[in-house]
Amino acid sequence: MTEHVHDCIVVGAGPAGSAAALQLARDGLDVVLLERGNRPGEKNVMSGVLIADKLYELVPDFEDRAPLQRRITSGYTIHYLTADAVLSLPTLRDYRHDSSQPLYFTVFRSEFDAWFAEEAVDAGSELFTATLVEDLLWESGRVAGVRTRRGDLRARVVIGADGVNSTVAEKSGLRPRLAPAEASLITREILDLPAEVIEERFALQPGEGVLSLFTGVVPGVDGREGVYYTELYTNRDSLSLTTEARLDTLQACGVPAYEVLAARERHPYIARLIEGATLREYQAHLIPWGGVKDLGCLCGHGVLLAGDAGKFTTKEGVGSWPAMASGAAAARAVKCARERGDFSRGTLSAYVNFLDEEGLVDTQREARAEWSHPGGRQVVDRRPEQIVRLARRYFDSLRVPPGEHPYSMWGEAYYSLIRPLVSWYLRWPLGLATWIDTRRWRRLRARK
């Protein structure tokens, strides 16, 4: 590596970094892509599905060329789990196949990232693997390159796309280290299962896939509890089973993620879906949560943050398309700065405008609002037990004579959902109506 000054160094060959490098190389800039793994994707874990809308813009024929596992045709099926029951919300399976449909795919990042980085290399960027960026080089108050064990590399601008534990973000002082409430830990298992068995079990054609989300409350130590999510999705000849919990939840609940994963494997419903599968690989990864406080922290003098490094995830925790879109936006900002020959923070802050065009400013705001709303998610999270109770009551009512029930359907709905969730001064008219309804119901019942 020489003292040659590159136009741009992109740190991290994940979806954000490769998207940035691809765009920059196409625009004719001299760009270097650095990856700490021996191969791009070696350090990465896909914690959900790839939402490929942005990829479609960047590489329109990716469906023919990228290493994809299955296309999700089931939408996002949501299940509420209790210890011995599961309630599934209605599911849309959409078999239309045109460009207006959401492009959701299961992928292995070890294959996908390697392919995507290769696209960037084919477009003209230079890729160095097994190269860890340990520090930034500074020159009169601005970032002037990166320091690696293999030597220093100089550039006019550095794009930090080095993931959730970003070295660039930390060394540039742009964003503080993540707090426990700002990250979720994903633990994931790849479970081997023959393709034919998967297709039969989930009612799929070859190439089609499903994605299921399970939400449930886990009892912790000392009577505490926490909400852990589980996702199950289909690869070509394997299943991915994950658990996800915020670090502060894990800490408060006191139950390690792998124990919850093991318990979810034994849940009667999930056990039937993964029956006969054998463990291929176990993985863990953090995903950032809740966006950044101030979008200004995404750019500094000679440095930009994209992907997980800039906390680009939606309020649902989806990071694939925001990573690619932020990488592409960063590339546009660098191109603008180069045209002006000025890589100061002022010029690079055009990044925020480009992010806005990609819809990412809204994404960040929504993620922040959801995250900072006290108990925002808890209303959803408290429900599994109550919803399952209500569903049980409904199905029981088809079978058990009505005399067994203390409340009507409405009464049950009121006492299990409205009463715990709505404050008394809003719900009292309903409460009164329910009280009258319950008396009527009991009178009717007594008459029978």
Added chain:
Amino acid sequence: MEARLDLKLDTLTFKPDPEPHIVIQKELCLACEERPCTVVCPAGLYVWESDQIVHNCEGCLECGSCRAVCTRGAITWRYPRGGYGVRYRWG
């Protein structure tokens, strides 16, 4: 459950970095009562044994959870050098 975790970790390939990438100032851990690292580490690498924290860098999945939860600043964390550490084949 411990044995199960061992089986899970056996599925992974590592190229161990001879320079430890996580360094712990164990004297700071003595004052820590919550010990969140023992709960959050997905590889179960932090164990409280005979009044001190026992930690092993080998088998680290490089997720960064321990660093995020350690409020006492006892954990000095960096990535293993380029090419070293965990190698996910099916990430």
